[in-house]
Each structure stands twice: as structure tokens, then as C-alpha cells.
Amino acid sequence: MKIGFNDISRRSLLTLAAAGILSIGVARPSFAADDIVIGASLPLSGVLAGFGSYLKWGYNHAVDEVNAAGGIEIKGAKRKVRLEIRDDKSDPNVVASNTDTLISRDHAVAILASPTPPLVAAGGLVAERNRIPFITGAAPLESFKAVRKWRYGWDVFFWEPDLAASPFHLINDLALATNKKVAILHDNGPDGQQVGGVAWPAMAKQFQFEVVRNSAFPMDSTQFTSVIADAKASNADIMLVMSSTPQAVAIRKQLAAAGYTPKVLVMERGGEPQQFSEALGPLANGTLVGAYWNPSYPYPGSFELTKAFETETGQTWSQHISASYAVAKIMLDAIARAGSTDSEAINDEIAKTEATYVVGPVKFDESHTSKLPIAQSQWQDGQVQIVWPQAQASAKILFPVPAGN
Amino acid sequence: MMQENSLGRSMAHPLTGSVAPALIVAVFAAAFMTPGLLGNYEVEIAYRLMLYICLAEAWNLLAGYGGLVSLGSAAFVGVGAYAFTSALNAFGVPPIVGLLLAGLAGGVFAVLVSPAVFRMRGLYFTVGTLALGEALRLFMVNVPWFGGSRGLFLDADFPSREALFWWALGLLALSQFLITVYTRTRLSIILRSVRDDEDAAAQLGVRIYRVKLVAFVVASMLMGMGGGLQAYKLGAVEPYGMFGLPWSIDILSMVVIGGLGLRYGALVGAFFVITLAELLADYPEAHIVVTGLVLALVVRFAPRGVCGLVIDNWKRRRSETRGSEREVQP
Missing domain, CATH: 3.40.50.2300 (Response regulator)
Structure with missing residues (x-):
């Protein structure tokens, strides 16, 4: 006799499920007592x-x-x-x-x-x-x-102040020619508020840069058109971003769509994982991100x-x-x-x-x-290269950031 | 032993009255006081169980008895957690006062938002309360008064595991008392009449807004106190964890699995979900899939929850027994 799915009683199924879970729970791998x-x-x-x-x-x-x-x-x-x-x-x-x-x-x-x-x-x-x-x-x-x-x-x-200071050190040490105008975009998470809301503005002042725009956004935001338009209108050569990786990808794409490419683009946290480069391809080129380690x-x-x-x-x-x-x-x-x-x-x-x-x-x-000492790394053709400090540099900096398509 | 939720059923069975709730509290207390019975791990699980029973009881009152299916539990848990931490840090009040203030904050917040959320019914109410939790989370992230996204750290000394157990037991006792009083008085019948047909209840003279508000405030106070206790345990509160959607979803899951609108649905559901989570926690790669599968099975094959399944089976067996007794009678 053929038994169909509907012939199985709900009690049987639930009992089976409960037995399955219990057996998983009971069947924990055995370990040596003196581990x-x-x-x-x-x-x-x-x-x-x-x-x-x-x-x-x-x-x-x-x-x-x-x-x-x-x-x-x-x-x-x-x-x-x-x-x-x-x-x-x-x-x-x-x-x-x-x-x-x-x-x-x-x-x-x-x-x-x-x-x-x-x-x-x-x-x-x-x-x-x-x-x-x-x-x-x-x-x-x-x-x-x-x-x-x-x-x-x-x-x-x-240490957060080291991370906040590193883009300014890089620009000064490598004598990058910019108009010293900075646009900051940061999420409102703990790191975002600390670095983007407090540390970067303080460091900009200390290094005699001008913060022309400082915009905070929710941690789950994906639409940045207006803040990018504001940053573009303020003619900032330097953009500092603190966000998650999906947001960093979205911001970079929306920058390209707006036809605005800052000469220096730092994307902390979100720009660090490999997924950032994979999602953007050549558009990731030139993006800087703080680093505390490199295989080199x-x-x-x-x-x-x-x-x-x-x-x-x-x-x-x-x-x-x-x-x-x-x-x-x-x-x-x-x-x-x-x-x-x-x-x-x-x-x-x-x-x-x-x-x-x-x-x-x-x-x-x-x-x-x-x-841990902080360095600045840069995405170059799908690879992370240390570009500052010069003593640890594994490649020459790509400057200005390529416009991309 | 389980109490049926339809209006015509008797609520007079002794175990559905005040005996069973007292027994539940007594079992936890006795287990804890029996030397050597509960180790540190079991005490930790018991704390979690009691906290979630309290929260699930509150949600069951709201959704199961009142038809107010809320996805905003996290908002009240979070408000309670922040109120507790702020009160202890700013005024140095003892934890008991902090917990009472956490409950008060939850209740006051419920009163404040009720004009807005009670304008909505059914799914609109559910979505409205979901938005409430999310809006409050974003508010707490963006305003600087409560530590912003970093949150607040409790200045008070850490409570011991044993002390946390007693606090949770107290909260469990309070929730059992409140829910028992609520479900054994006229309030329960009035609340369920509002749930079953709001317009008909209004025609019969039931003051809909007031009835909903009382249930909403009682449930929110319990959730606020639960949030306060969790803040005491964690020693830190921040908006993403304390106002996180998992609070709302977990509590809802527990009640749905246990039995929505059934007196012991919350208890059984909390026990089921926490046990399931613990059994599968050692298999991080598989536990989400297995948990989802089990929940789907329960919802599919036990739509009235585990309690409902037990009640249905018990009724079926009783009717079969009576039927066979009649057959053998001359």
C-alpha cells in the first residue's frame, strides 16, 4: 500500500521533528574531559x-x-x-x-x-x-x-585618533595637491559618530583643512543622492566616508553616477573587505582605507x-x-x-x-x-596596497582617484 | 488543565486559576533552592526562561486576548532598559526602584503612543507598532541624550547570577499574578469581546479605547520591567540591541508556537523556543535552517500551538472514551 504525505498524522510529524532535535542536542560531539x-x-x-x-x-x-x-x-x-x-x-x-x-x-x-x-x-x-x-x-x-x-x-x-589623522598625514607627507576642502559622510553607528562626527572634523582643523560638508546617515540607508549633490556643490577635493560595505559600494556608484570624483576618497570600514572591490571592479581603484596590517x-x-x-x-x-x-x-x-x-x-x-x-x-x-599603528591602503586593480607611510609602502599612490564610468 | 479561550468555556478549573501560576513560580524557586540541582548553566537558562515567559505573557495578553497583534515589543523593552539604566546612573536608586521606574516608563510610553496606534486596526496596527519600534531605535541612535549609538553603561556593580535569578523570579511572579487576575475577571471577557468584534462590543456599551488601553499599559509595563532586568544583567544598553526586532519576533514566535490566546501558551512557547535554541546552538551552521524548519512544521501541523495540540488530543480521547462507554451500556 502506498502511503502519501497526507496519511502521515501531524502528531507523527511533530514527534519526528522533536526526536530529531533531541537527538541533535543529545548527540553533541564527545570531548576529552581535560581539554x-x-x-x-x-x-x-x-x-x-x-x-x-x-x-x-x-x-x-x-x-x-x-x-x-x-x-x-x-x-x-x-x-x-x-x-x-x-x-x-x-x-x-x-x-x-x-x-x-x-x-x-x-x-x-x-x-x-x-x-x-x-x-x-x-x-x-x-x-x-x-x-x-x-x-x-x-x-x-x-x-x-x-x-x-x-x-x-x-x-x-x-586607536581612533590615529585612524582619523591618517588621511591628513598621507596628503601632507605625499604632497598631494588638493584644495583642502573636505566633505565627510558617515553613518550614525558608534564608529561613524566617533570618527566621522568628532575625530575627522577635529583633525581637519588641526591640519588646517576646511570641512565644507559633514553629513550623517542611518546605518541602513542606501540612497545618498542628496548628500553627494551637496558635497559636489561644495567642490570638496577630499571625501571621507565611514560606512558599512553595502553603503560604501552604493556611495561609490552614486558618486560615479553624479559625475563627481573627489581627488582623494577615503572609505573607512566599508571599503576594507574584498567584497567592496568585487562589487565595484575598476571603480574601486584609488579608494583609500585605513589598515593596521598587510601580508607584506x-x-x-x-x-x-x-x-x-x-x-x-x-x-x-x-x-x-x-x-x-x-x-x-x-x-x-x-x-x-x-x-x-x-x-x-x-x-x-x-x-x-x-x-x-x-x-x-x-x-x-x-x-x-x-x-596597532595605522597605515593607509589603497585598492589598485583588485589588490590592497599600502601607500602610506612610505617606509611600509608596497605601491605608489594612485592620485587623483580615477573617474571611472 | 489548559484553559480554552472561547467565551462559553468554564474558567473554573482549579489548575487554570491561581494554583497553577503559583505552582510555576514555586517550581522555579524550589529547583533553585534544592542544593546541587541547578548548576550555573541551568540557573542562566532559568533566568532566560523566566524573562521570556514574562514578556510572552504580556504579548499574549495583548495579542491573544485583545487581538492587538503588536510588533513593537522591542520599543517597550528598550524604553524599560534605558529607563532602568538612566535611573540607576543619574539618581543612584536601588535596582528595585529602577525596575519599577522601567515598568512605569513602559506604561507611560504606551499611554503616549496609544492615541496614534489605536487609530489603526488589524494589520495596520501591527505595521504601526513595528514602525514604532524602529522609529524609537533611530531616535535613540540620533539623539545625544542617551549616549547615541554607543548607548549607556551601567555604573552599578554587577549583580550575581543568583541575584539575577531572584529578580527574574520576582518578575515571573508579578506577571503570573497580573495575567491571572486579568484572565479570571470580567476584564478578560470584555477584552476578548473587543478582540472578536470591536463594533459589536461597542454597540453593547463596551468602552473600546479604555479596554484596549488598560491591556496595552499592563503589557507594556511588564515588557518595560523585562527590559530593565535585561539591562541590569547586561550592564550596558545600546539602541541596536535593546530596540532590535529580535525581541518582537522572538516573543511573537513563542506565543504562536505555545498557543495564541491560551492561558499557558506563552509559558509552553517560551520553554519550547529556548530549549530549541539551546539544543541547536552548538551547530551554528545548521541551527537557523533547522529552527526555521521546526517552526514551519509546528505552524503547519499545530496551528493552535503546542497547547492547542494537547487540548485537541485530550478532547478527542475523552470523547472517544465517552463514546465507547455509551456503546457498552445496555
Whole structure:
């Protein structure tokens, strides 16, 4: 007898579904009881999913290397490290509950952070409350310091004033001929308001540039025709943009459609991922973006890290693999030096960190932060090239920005 | 044990009255106080469960009993969270006062927006409340008074996990008390008459606006207090998380899955959704797909929710038993 879909009772289907879920839940992979557990809540879905994938790779790569070497020696015995990752859907509330679960259920002895200031704060505060060491390589330092005086939280990243000053340093150092008129377009997110609303105008004044336009827009805006028309009317040679990647792509396309090409175009945050160049093709050429790392940097393992990433994923490298890999290594090194999984001992060892990692020299100050120097990179034919400072430059700057079609 | 929502049904079963809600609160308290029963993880899950039961009960009152299907829950959660944090930071009030102020802020906000949203009915009301949450989020991002997009950080000391449990238990008890009172008095019948036919209810002398407003304010106060408690837990509030759409969607999902308009729909739905989320959380690559699939199955094959499914099966079995008893009688 043939049984059709309608012959199956709803109770059977629901029972089957419940059994399936329960079996998934019960059938968690088994782990050795003496594994050293490190937790990470990451945005594997939601608006920051692209970002999260780089961090996931960086964290995993560091842990895999340690395990390939036999693990970490704790009280005379080598123990493997287990990285527990949970998806936070780019939501601070989920970051907080994930971090709580990683600590309370999985007994994580250390936490590797989710990216961007709101997610870092959400996870960091939970770790702080539980007295578990927590480290991030994806929160600008001022935003990290603004949360609280950290005891268990640590941050290795760039300092916002450095990022804000870098375009002006570049123009002056490379003697680029402009009319010194600046148009600023920024979203109203935490970084956007801090850099676009405060830091860039202050730096422009300090470097004796004139801000002729400063426009803020919502983080989900996609239509920029009017602000671009205003910037064009103000005849600014320099445009500084702080936005997400989709917005950066939209702005660049709408600039081209308006027939307006500033001589210097900086697109912070949104202009950084490979997707920006892929979406724009030749139109991406000449766009500048702040950078804290490049495979050409003379730090140990830069080339190998890039090669490993590109081989394993088939994608082009991102600077975020370096910071995520480095902070995971800092944490693993601290555990190894502590020779213990005691959170206080690990925390004390993180504080003593003074070494050069793949991302650069790391040494924490009293605010638990370690600053990465900022450079300016530029998209040139689908490749990111460092163009400032000149000592680290991997290519000559493309100036003025090509008009494109 | 479950209470039917149609007007003609009895509401006198003891377990649907005040005994079962008290029992729910007592079970949580007893589990917590039994030494060695709940570890840190279980306490964390219990906190989450109690918070969401409270929020889902509030939404069920609004949508299930009142027909006011709101997608603006996030607005009231966010208002409560900001009110709590601001009150503690600015005036140094104790957390209990902060929570009461968070509830008050939610209620006051409901009164303020009610003239606008009550002009709309059905889907228009739903879309209007959705816009309310989004508008408030953008407002909080753009005004500098509450920290803008960076938000506010709580100056008070971190509460312990145990303290958070007791706060959540208190909130659960309050929500059970309020919803029980609401669903066992005339208010419930009047509210459901408004839900079923607003014009007919008005013809019978029911003051529609007032009835809706009372339910809206009670639900919003509970949501505000829930937001305040979550702010206390997080130690930080910012507009994207506290006014985020996931609050509204999660609460709605819980009630729909548990049973819209059924007394224990919110409780069962919250338990179901949180358990599902926890079971699948270790599979980040698959959990969104599986969760969506499970929700679709439940909606397709249990349109009255899990509670409705249990009630229907129980009724069917009872009628079958009675039928067979009649057959054997001479």
C-alpha cells in the first residue's frame, strides 16, 4: 500500500521533528574531559557575518596550531585546547547569553571576543562579571576604554585618533595637491559618530583643512543622492566616508553616477573587505582605507598566515585574520606561561605580554589596551596596497582617484 | 488543565486559576533552592526562561486576548532598559526602584503612543507598532541624550547570577499574578469581546479605547520591567540591541508556537523556543535552517500551538472514551 504525505498524522510529524532535535542536542560531539576550553561568541549570521567568518578562521587557526604541537602543558601534562564557538547573530543580547553559556556550561577558561564595540562590550561585561579573561582584536581602543575600567578585558587594535589623522598625514607627507576642502559622510553607528562626527572634523582643523560638508546617515540607508549633490556643490577635493560595505559600494556608484570624483576618497570600514572591490571592479581603484596590517609587514608569520588562509578558504586575505589570530595566540601563550587554567593566573600572564605577534608588537598599558599603528591602503586593480607611510609602502599612490564610468 | 479561550468555556478549573501560576513560580524557586540541582548553566537558562515567559505573557495578553497583534515589543523593552539604566546612573536608586521606574516608563510610553496606534486596526496596527519600534531605535541612535549609538553603561556593580535569578523570579511572579487576575475577571471577557468584534462590543456599551488601553499599559509595563532586568544583567544598553526586532519576533514566535490566546501558551512557547535554541546552538551552521524548519512544521501541523495540540488530543480521547462507554451500556 502506498502511503502519501497526507496519511502521515501531524502528531507523527511533530514527534519526528522533536526526536530529531533531541537527538541533535543529545548527540553533541564527545570531548576529552581535560581539554582546555576557550569560548568564542561570533557573528556567523546577521549583518556582521562576513566579519565573523574571518575571526572564526583566525581563532581556529591559532588553536589548531597549538593542538598540532601537542597542546598546552598544564602541571606537567600536555592538554589539548578546544574552541567552543556559538553564533550570536550579530546581536549584543545573544552575545551576552552565549558568553554566559560558554562560561557556565562549557567551563571556558578564557573568552575570545565578537567584533565591533557593541558586541565586544556585551560579551566583555559578562566575562568581567564571571572573572574570566577576555580578549578582542576588533574594538577601537577608545570605544573599549569607554565601557569601564577593565580587570579581565584586553584589547589589541587601532586607536581612533590615529585612524582619523591618517588621511591628513598621507596628503601632507605625499604632497598631494588638493584644495583642502573636505566633505565627510558617515553613518550614525558608534564608529561613524566617533570618527566621522568628532575625530575627522577635529583633525581637519588641526591640519588646517576646511570641512565644507559633514553629513550623517542611518546605518541602513542606501540612497545618498542628496548628500553627494551637496558635497559636489561644495567642490570638496577630499571625501571621507565611514560606512558599512553595502553603503560604501552604493556611495561609490552614486558618486560615479553624479559625475563627481573627489581627488582623494577615503572609505573607512566599508571599503576594507574584498567584497567592496568585487562589487565595484575598476571603480574601486584609488579608494583609500585605513589598515593596521598587510601580508607584506615584516612580522613573524605574516606570509604564512596569508597563504594558509587563501589555501584553506579560497578567498583573498583580510587584515582581520591577523588580529583574530594574534589575540588567540596571546591568550594561548598566556595559558601556557601560566601553566594553569586558573583565570587569575591567565589574566596575570596576559598583562605581562610583551612580544611581537603577526599583527605587530603587543604590550598592554594600564587601560588593558595595546595600540596597532595605522597605515593607509589603497585598492589598485583588485589588490590592497599600502601607500602610506612610505617606509611600509608596497605601491605608489594612485592620485587623483580615477573617474571611472 | 489548559484553559480554552472561547467565551462559553468554564474558567473554573482549579489548575487554570491561581494554583497553577503559583505552582510555576514555586517550581522555579524550589529547583533553585534544592542544593546541587541547578548548576550555573541551568540557573542562566532559568533566568532566560523566566524573562521570556514574562514578556510572552504580556504579548499574549495583548495579542491573544485583545487581538492587538503588536510588533513593537522591542520599543517597550528598550524604553524599560534605558529607563532602568538612566535611573540607576543619574539618581543612584536601588535596582528595585529602577525596575519599577522601567515598568512605569513602559506604561507611560504606551499611554503616549496609544492615541496614534489605536487609530489603526488589524494589520495596520501591527505595521504601526513595528514602525514604532524602529522609529524609537533611530531616535535613540540620533539623539545625544542617551549616549547615541554607543548607548549607556551601567555604573552599578554587577549583580550575581543568583541575584539575577531572584529578580527574574520576582518578575515571573508579578506577571503570573497580573495575567491571572486579568484572565479570571470580567476584564478578560470584555477584552476578548473587543478582540472578536470591536463594533459589536461597542454597540453593547463596551468602552473600546479604555479596554484596549488598560491591556496595552499592563503589557507594556511588564515588557518595560523585562527590559530593565535585561539591562541590569547586561550592564550596558545600546539602541541596536535593546530596540532590535529580535525581541518582537522572538516573543511573537513563542506565543504562536505555545498557543495564541491560551492561558499557558506563552509559558509552553517560551520553554519550547529556548530549549530549541539551546539544543541547536552548538551547530551554528545548521541551527537557523533547522529552527526555521521546526517552526514551519509546528505552524503547519499545530496551528493552535503546542497547547492547542494537547487540548485537541485530550478532547478527542475523552470523547472517544465517552463514546465507547455509551456503546457498552445496555
